[in-house]
Amino acid sequence: MTEADRKFMSRAIDLARIGVAENAGGPFGCVVVKDGEIVGEGNNRVTSTNDPTAHAEVIAIRNACEALGSFQLDGCTIYTSCEPCPMCLGAIYWARPEKVFYACTRMDAAAIDFDDDFIYQELEKPNDEREMVMTNLMRDEAIEVFQDWAAKADKVEY
Secondary structure, three states: OOHHHHHHHHHHHHHHHHHHHOOOOOOOEEEEEEOOEEEEEEEOOHHHHOOOOOOHHHHHHHHHHHHHOOOOOOOEEEEEEEOOOHHHHHHHHHHOOOEEEEEEOHHHHHHOOOOHHHHHHHHOOOHHHOOOOOOOOOHHHHHHHHHHHHHOOOOOOO
16 A cells, blocks of 8 residues: 555545535545545435435545546546445446545444445345346337347447
8 A cells, every 4th residue: 555545545534534524414525536536426425315325435426427427437536435235336336436445344334333234145145036126027028228229339338
């Protein structure tokens, strides 16, 4: 770990502190860095915006993508104050940064009553064994849209 890594992680932790002080949401902060500069940052704003997707990582990714004019974070590093929840981890994988640093672990989050670990456990189960009922419906109709996408010559792939 370099001094620069410590500096960017400190900023992520500071953003988490700000979120707690402002009662914006949970104690989570995140920064996205490219070429030694912060290009996006955010803190958890779930409760202040009534948006369950307003996690620090998602906000930071959105801000970075807007700043970079791209839907991918090529050449970027993410610094987050806690190991990403499954939703944020999915967003991170879709954004394709080079690297992720995290401070607290998902077990630390569970110790203060955040249920990230429960969701990780649910993802390991087959759909019919999860606590949330999931039912496959109208696949034949929906698959046509997938076929249209697959055949589309001018699509922007990601």
